[in-house]
Amino acid sequence: MNAQRPILKVLSRAFSLRCPACGKSSLIERPFHIRHHCPECRSLFKREEGFFVGAILANVITTEFIILVVCLFSLLVVGASYEKVLIGLFLVAVTFPLLFFHHSWSLWLAFDYLIESLPKYDESKRRR
Numbered sequence: 001m002n003a004q005r006p007i008l009k010v011l012s013r014a015f016s017l018r019c020p021a022c023g024k025s026s027l028i029e030r031p032f033h034i035r036h037h038c039p040e041c042r043s044l045f046k047r048e049e050g051f052f053v054g055a056i057l058a059n060v061i062t063t064e065f066i067i068l069v070v071c072l073f074s075l076l077v078v079g080a081s082y083e084k085v086l087i088g089l090f091l092v093a094v095t096f097p098l099l100f101f102h103h104s105w106s107l108w109l110a111f112d113y114l115i116e117s118l119p120k121y122d123e124s125k126r127r128r
């Protein structure tokens with residue numbers, strides 16, 4: 001990791017859904033649509049085919065972790081019945097990935113930025 005990219009600043013930008021490189025622009029074009037690139041610093045958000053798999057992976061892993069925490073908390077701390085816990089876990093499994101969609105992309109881009117930086121969008125290389 002590069003010392004030019006302080007991890008706390010990049011994570012702060014990720015949690016606020018800002019560009020991990022400059023922090024000036026939002027990652028979100030509209031709900032459930034990530035911008036192609038940053039309008040301020042031109043960092044490319046949507047890279048090659050398959051790049052989105054990392055964002056999906058971040059969403060799946062976080063959702064499974066939340067399900068595990070809710071399950072253990074409900075059964076061991078609250079002492080809820082198993083049937084009620086299953087209903088609650090189903091609701092968490094359906095809603096959490098939708099609510100976490102933007103943040104999973106943001107965290108994936110921040111992780112990629114910390115590891116290897118983001119390439120700049122070059123209008124001249126765009127396919128016609």
Ligand SMILES: [Zn+2]
Pocket residue numbers: 019020021022023024025038039040041042043
């Ligand atoms: Zn930017």
